[in-house]
Amino acid sequence: MENRQKEIEKLKDYKYGFSTDIENIKAPKGLNEDVIKFISNVKKEPQWMLEFRLKAYERFKQLKEPDWQKPKYPNIDYQDLYYYSAPKSMDKKPKSLDELDPKLLETYKKLGIPLQEQARLNGIAVDAVFDSVSVATTFREELIKQGIIFCPISEAIQNHPELVKKYLGSVIPLTDHFFATLNSAVFTDGSFVYIPEGVRCPMELSTYFRINASNTGQFERTLIIADKGSYVSYLEGCTAPMRDENQLHAANVELVALDDAEIKYSTVQNWYPGDKDGKGGIYNFVTKRGLCKGKNSKISWTQVETGSAITWKYPSCILRGDNSVGEFYSIAITNNHQKADTGTKMIHLGKNTKSKIISKGISAGFSDMTYRGLVDISSKASNSNNYTQCDSLLMGNKCGAHTVPYIKNKNSDSNIAHEATTSKISEEQLHYCQQRGLSAEEAVGLIVNGFCKEVLQQLPMEFAVEAQKLVGISLEGSVG
Amino acid sequence: MKEQLQKDFDNTIKNLNLSQKDIEIKKFFLDNFLNKGFPDRKEEDWKFSDINQIIKKNIGELSFFNDYTSTNKVDTSVFVDGLEHNKIVFINGRIEKIDFDYEKKEQIEIIDQSETINKFDNNNSLSDLNNALTNKSFKIVIKKGYQLLKPLIIYHTTNSKIWSKNINLRLDFELQEDSCLRLIDLFNDTSEKNFLNIFYNFNLKENAILKNYKVDKLENKNIKYSFNNIEQNKNTISETFILSSGSNFFKSEINCNLKGEHSSAFVNGIFSLNNNKHHEIRTIINHLTENTKSFQLIKSVLENSSKAVYQGKIFVNSDAQKTDGYQLSKAILLNKESEFNAKPELEIYADDVKCSHGSASGSLNEDSIFYLMSRGLNYNQARELLINGFLLDVVEKITDSEIRNLIKNMIGIKE
Numbered sequence: 029m030e031n032r033q034k035e036i037e038k039l040k041d042y043k044y045g046f047s048t049d050i051e052n053i054k055a056p057k058g059l060n061e062d063v064i065k066f067i068s069n070v071k072k073e074p075q076w077m078l079e080f081r082l083k084a085y086e087r088f089k090q091l092k093e094p095d096w097q098k099p100k101y102p103n104i105d106y107q108d109l110y111y112y113s114a115p116k117s118m119d120k121k122p123k124s125l126d127e128l129d130p131k132l133l134e135t136y137k138k139l140g141i142p143l144q145e146q147a148r149l150n151g152i153a154v155d156a157v158f159d160s161v162s163v164a165t166t167f168r169e170e171l172i173k174q175g176i177i178f179c180p181i182s183e184a185i186q187n188h189p190e191l192v193k194k195y196l197g198s199v200i201p202l203t204d205h206f207f208a209t210l211n212s213a214v215f216t217d218g219s220f221v222y223i224p225e226g227v228r229c230p231m232e233l234s235t236y237f238r239i240n241a242s243n244t245g246q247f248e249r250t251l252i253i254a255d256k257g258s259y260v261s262y263l264e265g266c267t268a269p270m271r272d273e274n275q276l277h278a279a280n281v282e283l284v285a286l287d288d289a290e291i292k293y294s295t296v297q298n299w300y301p302g303d304k305d306g307k308g309g310i311y312n313f314v315t316k317r318g319l320c321k322g323k324n325s326k327i328s329w330t331q332v333e334t335g336s337a338i339t340w341k342y343p344s345c346i347l348r349g350d351n352s353v354g355e356f357y358s359i360a361i362t363n364n365h366q367k368a369d370t371g372t373k374m375i376h377l378g379k380n381t382k383s384k385i386i387s388k389g390i391s392a393g394f395s396d397m398t399y400r401g402l403v404d405i406s407s408k409a410s411n412s413n414n415y416t417q418c419d420s421l422l423m424g425n426k427c428g429a430h431t432v433p434y435i436k437n438k439n440s441d442s443n444i445a446h447e448a449t450t451s452k453i454s455e456e457q458l459h460y461c462q463q464r465g466l467s468a469e470e471a472v473g474l475i476v477n478g479f480c481k482e483v484l485q486q487l488p489m490e491f492a493v494e495a496q497k498l499v500g501i502s503l504e505g506s507v508g
Numbered sequence: 509m510k511e512q513l514q515k516d517f518d519n520t521i522k523n524l525n526l527s528q529k530d531i532e533i534k535k536f537f538l539d540n541f542l543n544k545g546f547p548d549r550k551e552e553d554w555k556f557s558d559i560n561q562i563i564k565k566n567i568g569e570l571s572f573f574n575d576y577t578s579t580n581k582v583d584t585s586v587f588v589d590g591l592e593h594n595k596i597v598f599i600n601g602r603i604e605k606i607d608f609d610y611e612k613k614e615q616i617e618i619i620d621q622s623e624t625i626n627k628f629d630n631n632n633s634l635s636d637l638n639n640a641l642t643n644k645s646f647k648i649v650i651k652k653g654y655q656l657l658k659p660l661i662i663y664h665t666t667n668s669k670i671w672s673k674n675i676n677l678r679l680d681f682e683l684q685e686d687s688c689l690r691l692i693d694l695f696n697d698t699s700e701k702n703f704l705n706i707f708y709n710f711n712l713k714e715n716a717i718l719k720n721y722k723v724d725k726l727e728n729k730n731i732k733y734s735f736n737n738i739e740q741n742k743n744t745i746s747e748t749f750i751l752s753s754g755s756n757f758f759k760s761e762i763n764c765n766l767k768g769e770h771s772s773a774f775v776n777g778i779f780s781l782n783n784n785k786h787h788e789i790r791t792i793i794n795h796l797t798e799n800t801k802s803f804q805l806i807k808s809v810l811e812n813s814s815k816a817v818y819q820g821k822i823f824v825n826s827d828a829q830k831t832d833g834y835q836l837s838k839a840i841l842l843n844k845e846s847e848f849n850a851k852p853e854l855e856i857y858a859d860d861v862k863c864s865h866g867s868a869s870g871s872l873n874e875d876s877i878f879y880l881m882s883r884g885l886n887y888n889q890a891r892e893l894l895i896n897g898f899l900l901d902v903v904e905k906i907t908d909s910e911i912r913n914l915i916k917n918m919i920g921i922k923e
Contacts, residue, residue: 436849
């Protein structure tokens, strides 16, 4: 217990809030065709990729920023942002870690993500993305032996154009919505994963996103393809320095699962949430979508959302293949002035498809949290099932917790069950814990961890420990 | 539509004999409606039921002028037998009869308030339409301490004299301290393809009790929208029951403001639909102060490409500690083409609350059917029995035994 207390003490403030002083190359400020051409040029992209971007930009110009979401934010001036920023030392791609700028290595070490393979993180392969570029990807050789491709997407565009061409934009089309289309036009880097037929990926793959430069939007793009009968578990972590201005993060993540394949995608999102008065912090407007393209495929999203000033995302599953399965496990915690509007969409198109949604929301301080989700069983998806449970926990009467589920059942063979509750931590539970010698804070921590347990269990081991700590820290100071 | 509406509006005004000021107000609402038009799916509240499309598809061109100068004969055969009751009779939108024969005259006041327009605080363009075009609007006041001996039945009768018409009705009720009103709305249509737009406002003073039962049972091809606004002060109870079945399209909205401590609201509903019908119930329960309660139960049985929508919202203000809010919707889909959509919403700003919602939809339970068939029932009997039991649950929630039996008889539910 004492150790835990110390740990909390140490992490009391946002421990990832430092920034790295490093020389950057930036695209000229603003958004126009020239900037897009600049990005494409810097990345030495083939012509088709540039065309893809420009097509998206054309579309973007016609789109209106959506405003139906609950957390409102001040207008973003899209011409006042840098769309590309990369450490200068990354200009010439370092061939190995020895050539990598020591400052970058230091940054990741401080974040607890050692990039040197000797300091291997229990067999996790990491792709580290720093602002707009991927700085290092570990364990690549070992993965290649099995035919697994794990590399920055900018490399994949050059080395595996046939795969990228086929799948990029196949789940989130160019014309999808405002932020997704913006991302398609200006995305800079991100991870690309291809698991060949029948391969079970031997280690966890992970990407670590870091925003460093100020006034920069981060637009990364992740594409994961699991070929027939393969399996992959993918983790994603994010942090950013403490800055007074709000920064935009608009990523696209596309997952494709073919016949009998399974993708497990876990996120621990800990972007800088802003200070106690709600100043600064990241706007996390992310589009994540998985397509269960083949029969018997499965996609499972797990997310622990503790950071960001505003979180606005709906990791979704399109269950097209017969017998496919979609899952969504989420813990979202908001404190101080944070706002979140998050949930999922389960779109059942194939026969015998199943989906499960477990969402736990905790709001404290002056924060506001919304679960918004869609379950849509189409008329062709006979014999499909959905189970949804969303629970909210409120701490104090200055915060809000909302549930907005959309439930559409167009099929008489299919069943949908939805449950939601909202409550606070009961006096009896607190009393019971305190009677046994826990302080009020510890008691709350324990109860909250129990509340979240169903979701925490879904996380891979290393992440689960981290996430559990994070849950405790995020609620620090919200009791009593 | 715009020219037609403007013309019909001018004709309506001509017949009404209003003061200049009232005409101005009506014009204001008309302009509002002309600007907005009928709500469509772009509006969040109308996402599942695009009434603009529905009117276009089912009616086509509406006309908005109704000649109310001549009286209609009241057909007594539609009156409910075996239950003594007070009556208000609307025929084709015209009030033909107000009769409180069973009550003490001095305890009920009926105020003709056609000339004072009361505004509804919702952003719905249908309330603008209603404000612009209603021609007679009564306020019924139940005096302090008076509890009506017999229920009041409002007959909404339409007959084949009207076609493609828009009818706008408005009634205002004030239930003074310690009073009680049992109100049944009975829809009786032999007309086709009209659009009825009905607004009720209820003001419940301390300790008042309102029970409102809406029964839309008879098959008809009309399109209906009804909006109930219920203001609740301290210790009041409101009970609303909706049987949504007969019309081609029916959207019932209940907006309940729980403003006084220890007030409670109950909303129960049944959708029993077939043949391409499309019905919706939308509820908004606003818990605005401490110690208030709400309970909602909606059950649907859907056949033959029918569609039911339930949008229920529980709002809890940050002052409204110790709130209980429950909501449950269940649907049985009997056909492949039938559809059930739900949006059960919670918006909560207070922490010491107990709120929950549940929603389930699916087919009839095959195991139960098997069980019943194994005991000698045939498939249809077994199915009937299960549906019966499923719906009985809601009917049993009706607290008034007389009316409960009446409604049971109407829908043919057996115990």
